Amino acid sequence: MMTGQTGQTGDPPDSEGDDTEEPEDTTGPGTSSTTEQTGGTNPTSGPVGPTSTSEGETSTSAGFIVPPDGGISGQCDPRVQDCPEGQKCTAVAPAEGEPWGVNTCVEIKGDGAVGDPCDVEDGKYTGIDNCAVGNICLLTDDEGAGGVCVEFCDTNDACPDTPTANCVVYNDGSLPICLGSCDPLLQDCPEGQGCYNSAGDLFVCFKESAMPGEGGPGDECQYINQCQKGGFCAATAAVANCPPNSSGCCTPFCPVSGGNGPCQAGEECTPFFEMGMAPPSYEDVGVCVIPA
Template sequence: MDGGSSAGNLSTGGSGEEDADDPISSGVTFVSPDSGHAEDGWCSAWVECNDSKCVPSSFVDGVWQSTVCVPVLGQQSVGEACDPGQLSTDNCDMDSWCLPTDAGGDEVCVAFCWEGPSCPSDKSCIQIDELGLGLCLSSCDPLQQDCADQDYACAWSGSAFECTATFGEVDPLQPCADSQDCDPSALCLEASALSSCAGESCCASLCSLSAGDAPCQVIDPAYECVAFYEEGSETPPEYADIGVCMLPA
């Protein structure tokens, strides 16, 4: 949930778990599929694979669960068409990984990245869940819904706000299993963060911090627009204005 720093990354924990890196400032966790990496043999941007490259593996319930070192099988460079292969292998070079384009077309090689300005100006270094790997991906604004393709929505993927053709339709204040169930304008929160929720967790509306609490108080007078990222954590600039309508801590 998840710049490519390990602190304040764009990752979410499973329901009921508290995590110092969880973005919500009140400590209430977003409800997302559990993520993690293998206890042994995992790699990251800081744990090298020698002559191999470190890539995500084991994609379960919309979340990459682990990492693995794989051989470099090709020399396709960033932006070039590629073959994703099997078991996390591809034909991209050492510095990139094969992914579908943002517009849902053919796969291209996407650059790995680390914290700092390591991506082109039209990309952001987005952390892949909690794996210690970042990719230069097109960021979008869920408050503006600014995806170029009208068939796509800017929605929370479990690690970042991304343009996707696959997104939930559950309205705010309705029960959800995780944030991928919710309408792109909402995230799944534990019931304790909301004044009204018929399940263990429900969708909660996103809000603009610069607009203040008033839009949230239309939903419930007790709500505030609470910062998406925990106070004091490293907030990516593109997410600095994003909040969630919920009860204050």
């Protein structure tokens, strides 16, 4: 078993480009953490957060920075919304071509509530959107169009306007957001999104970024949402037919009670969580990996 994922990555649910540590090789589930870990496990200590890139690389899909700690950077705190009147605190890119990484005050341009459609002006990382104070426009295309207003977590890691969501913290603490919880076996997220593991024992909805014909079992991945719906980005050594020099490879989630049906030859449906650590209703969640 492998424990502890501490690498950084770089941007959110539909976004993605950033720095991340490569996954360490493993043949069985190990724990993974983004914010605070509470016992979840997965077959890699590598790829986490919706898309990011290793140092010196850029990503064409969305990504979060998934830090081990959640420090706030910039001139304001999105959890507190401490900007002057007429402005709101949001996450923006620290430099052109980078994903969200700092917090700053921007002019309020709209009153979009959680779940409302939204757009971001001048590219998806500027923070200038038509969502209300306390919300940010995510899940957009590269131009910043076609997004959805998402709530920032409060200081207690709660989601007052999205009570069924999970608070997850990405991008060095600059992106504490509320994402809908989901079941990886049911894949019960809104259209265009997949159910992916994040922050140890949490499963949340991210925008699926796999291109047609990519992200299937054994296909290379670096970010969790580069796999097709129902897939998990595991460490190279854990997946059959995974290119040896890849960052990681996609492999299916599977019901432990259902045998090895969706798994490739040489893999077994292995419990995703350590024995006795699965949250309620996730006891049957497994993932196809090469047995240790």
